[in-house]
Amino acid sequence: MSGAQVPASAPALQALAEDAWLVGFGDSVDTATLTRVHALAARLDRERLPGVTDLVPAYSSLGVFFDLDVVGADAVARWLQAALDRDDDQPRTPAGRVVDIPVSYGGRFGPDLDDAARELGLDADTLAHRHASVVYTVAMIGFAPGFPYLSGLPATLALPRLATPRTRIPAGSVAIGGHQTGIYPRDSPGGWRILGRTPLVLFDPSLEAPALLAPGDRVRFRAIDADTFERLAGRRTGAGE
Amino acid sequence: MKLQVEQPGALTTVQDRGRTGWRHLGVAAAGALDPDAARLANRLVGNPADAAVLEYTLIGPTLRLDAPTTIALCGAEVEASHTAGDGTRTPVGSGRPVRLPPGSLRIGPLRHGIRGWLAIAGGLRTPPMLGSRSTDLRGGFGGHAGRALVRGDVLLAASAGLPSPQLPWQPSWWVEFDPLPDAAIVVHFVPAMALDETARALASRPWRVDVRSNRQGLRLQGEALQVPAGDIVSTAVAPGTLQLPPDGQPIVLLADAQTTGGYRRIGHVITADLPLLAQAGPGTALQLVAVDADTAASLREARRAQWRRLEYLLDERLRSLPPAG
Numbered sequence: 001m002s003g004a005q006v007p008a009s010a011p012a013l014q015a016l017a018e019d020a021w022l023v024g025f026g027d028s029v030d031t032a033t034l035t036r037v038h039a040l041a042a043r044l045d046r047e048r049l050p051g052v053t054d055l056v057p058a059y060s061s062l063g064v065f066f067d068l069d070v071v072g073a074d075a076v077a078r079w080l081q082a083a084l085d086r087d088d089d090q091p092r093t094p095a096g097r098v099v100d101i102p103v104s105y106g107g108r109f110g111p112d113l114d115d116a117a118r119e120l121g122l123d124a125d126t127l128a129h130r131h132a133s134v135v136y137t138v139a140m141i142g143f144a145p146g147f148p149y150l151s152g153l154p155a156t157l158a159l160p161r162l163a164t165p166r167t168r169i170p171a172g173s174v175a176i177g178g179h180q181t182g183i184y185p186r187d188s189p190g191g192w193r194i195l196g197r198t199p200l201v202l203f204d205p206s207l208e209a210p211a212l213l214a215p216g217d218r219v220r221f222r223a224i225d226a227d228t229f230e231r232l233a234g235r236r237t238g239a240g241e
Numbered sequence: 242m243k244l245q246v247e248q249p250g251a252l253t254t255v256q257d258r259g260r261t262g263w264r265h266l267g268v269a270a271a272g273a274l275d276p277d278a279a280r281l282a283n284r285l286v287g288n289p290a291d292a293a294v295l296e297y298t299l300i301g302p303t304l305r306l307d308a309p310t311t312i313a314l315c316g317a318e319v320e321a322s323h324t325a326g327d328g329t330r331t332p333v334g335s336g337r338p339v340r341l342p343p344g345s346l347r348i349g350p351l352r353h354g355i356r357g358w359l360a361i362a363g364g365l366r367t368p369p370m371l372g373s374r375s376t377d378l379r380g381g382f383g384g385h386a387g388r389a390l391v392r393g394d395v396l397l398a399a400s401a402g403l404p405s406p407q408l409p410w411q412p413s414w415w416v417e418f419d420p421l422p423d424a425a426i427v428v429h430f431v432p433a434m435a436l437d438e439t440a441r442a443l444a445s446r447p448w449r450v451d452v453r454s455n456r457q458g459l460r461l462q463g464e465a466l467q468v469p470a471g472d473i474v475s476t477a478v479a480p481g482t483l484q485l486p487p488d489g490q491p492i493v494l495l496a497d498a499q500t501t502g503g504y505r506r507i508g509h510v511i512t513a514d515l516p517l518l519a520q521a522g523p524g525t526a527l528q529l530v531a532v533d534a535d536t537a538a539s540l541r542e543a544r545r546a547q548w549r550r551l552e553y554l555l556d557e558r559l560r561s562l563p564p565a566g
Contacts, residue, residue, distance in 0.1 A: 014433065014434065015431060015433075015509070015534060016476075016477060016478070016479050016482065016506075016509065017479035017480070017481045017482065017509045017512075018431075018481075018509075018511065018512045018534075018537055018538065018541060019479075019512070020477070020479045022476055022477060024476075027473070027474055028474075029474055041265075053261040053262055054261060054262060054263070054264040054265060055265055056264045056265050056477035056500060056501070057265065058474070058475050058476045058477055058501055059474050059475060060474050060476075061474070061476040061477065062477075063264070063476065063477025063478075063479070065261070065264060065477075065479070067261070068512075068541075073534075073538075140475065140501055141265060141266050141267040141500075141501075142267050142475065142499060142500050142501030142502075143267065143499055143501070144267055144379060144380065144499070145263075145266060145267045145268045145269075145377070145379075145380040145382075146266060146267055147267055149475075186380075186381060203266075203267075203380075205268075205370045205371055205377075205380065205382040205383065206370065206382075210263070210266060210268075210371060211266040211267070214265065214266065215265055
């Protein structure tokens with residue numbers, strides 16, 4: 001990516017609520033835009049204006065929430081505009097951590113792996129291998145506390161969502177929905193196709209850092225067998241969780 | 242002291258002012274759907290404004306209290322009573338501090354609105370999670386065990402340490418809550434720039450609250466709005482966001498809403514009108530009216546000023562209450 005790349009559209013400020021602005025970077029879903037959103041979020045976080053409570057990155061926008069008892073909407077808008085005016089957030093290598101996530105693919109942990117592989121014209125092992133050989137970026141967290149939307153899924157692995165969502169998907173399930181892949185942090189309904197499961201806990205509200213992943217982090221899946229899954233899961237429960 | 246849940250009501254949760262600072266990790270705000278009413282209830286019993294209260298829906302809970310305390314009920318009209326150990330039953334009024342001996346507090350069905358808030362002196366002592374005692378129903382944490390109350394639950398509150406009154410005692414004055422209008426509730430919204438046509442259509446049609454509404458969002462039922470073709474990219478959303486799903490029936494997001502959404506945004510309901518939506522039960526008629534951001538801000542300030550005046554007058558009344566016992 002070249003540092004001289006010109007963004008497709010100038011960022012625009014829109015009111016999301018009386019106490020929230022949405023900084024929009026256009027409608028395209030691409031790595032350059034995403035990196036720019038995350039870079040802006042990181043910079044605003046470092047230079048936070050008192051009263052700004054939440055910075056919520058998504059694929060091509062950043063939600064900025066504030067406390068009206070502390071700061072006015074106009075003051076926040078001026079702060080944002082000033083940050084955008086000296087926007088040096090050119091596309092660059094993502095700065096987030098790289099997090100390794102062990103996944104047991106297929107079998108009882110990945111009930112959709114075989115069907116999904118057939119649909120894609122692959123065998124199950126190849127699908128699992130391809131899914132695990134990409135470094136993904138946490139584009140945003142949404143849907144549920146700690147649910148990461150991962151970008152970087154190869155286009156050849158895109159899968160339609162189930163016509164009828166499942167009423168219960170177990171916590172830790174690693175799944176593909178359309179052009180995205182993600183991990184269900186807790187048992188919940190959902191329509192994504194489940195390839196496997198991780199024994200890691202994605203969200204624990206009793207911890208000071210409650211989520212395993214944050215927007216901008218990079219994620220690498222590492223295939224493990226069912227025994228290793230049980231061992232890792234057992235160690236977790238053994239540790240008194 | 243302990244509050245034992247004898248009847249949980251339809252949906253009773255522990256709430257305070259809600260969570261901030263965790264939206265980037267997908268954590269919703271939660272919190273009382275009418276923060277002003279919850280704050281008032283707290284003020285009446287001498288609590289800090291952000292103390293945890295119970296929010297009840299459609300029908301309130303019945304709670305057994307093992308020690309004397311002071312409570313206040315705010316929100317929709319409700320019939321409440323206290324039953325002492327010897328079976329003596331006393332009506333419990335709303336909008337005022339009520340001193341109760343040990344016994345059973347029954348909060349019945351709600352009228353002219355669907356939500357109310359119960360504050361108890363000292364506040365509920367559920368463990369704070371991520372900076373708040375509010376229940377995150379979708380995340381399954383916070384409040385009491387991350388869920389709505391069920392029969393048999395035991396909640397802890399600070400002991401008031403007061404001598405027990407023989408019978409419930411309450412002042413003869415109370416704060417009256419405006420009843421919901423018989424005609425459609427007027428709800429102001431600020432249109433998003435991108436969707437002028439849709440905003441006009443939204444404001445020109447009558448809407449009713451769909452039965453599938455909850456703390457996450459109010460679904461509106463009416464002649465479907467036209468939905469422009471094509472996908473949109475998910476963005477952050479906020480309580481108050483007016484979403485347009487593919488079926489053309491808009492949704493107003495409320496405090497428990499997810500933090501990001503992929504439906505089109507028509508605009509947002511103004512802050513001053515969100516507490517009204519807390520009272521809008523299934524079938525309630527709504528009339529949406531478009532306003533600009535300046536009008537939204539002045540309506541918000543007007544509401545604030547009104548509450549400040551009320552609290553000022555109230556504090557005088559509260560200072561002149563006779564000593565407990």
